Amino acid sequence: MKATEILESLGDKYSLQILEAADTPINAADIHEKYDIPIATCYRRIDDLVEQGLLEEYDSELNSNRRRATTYKRTIDEITVNFSDDNTTVELEEHTPDNTPSDHWQNTAQEVEAQHSP
16 A cells, blocks of 8 residues: 555545544445545445545345445554655554443453462
């Protein structure tokens, strides 16, 4: 994946809106409704973001019309662009889903248990 290709993908306002919406799994129709992105444009941008590795297919579920709808989720949380003499680099920080309260307490219990184990 080239830095210039990623930056070109991110230069589109719709791509940024799609990535914002895809913090949790979401399908193209819901993105279209939420941001009023033309549906064909939405699919083109999703395909481009998947190709760049910034978005991934998460699941396929039946929608209200009993048709399969693919949900998508972003793969990154942070993008850093570094400019140097003849080299532009892009660093991607992987997406980490928010922990639920039960995850937090489970992790805390495991940490306490680990501290008190011989």
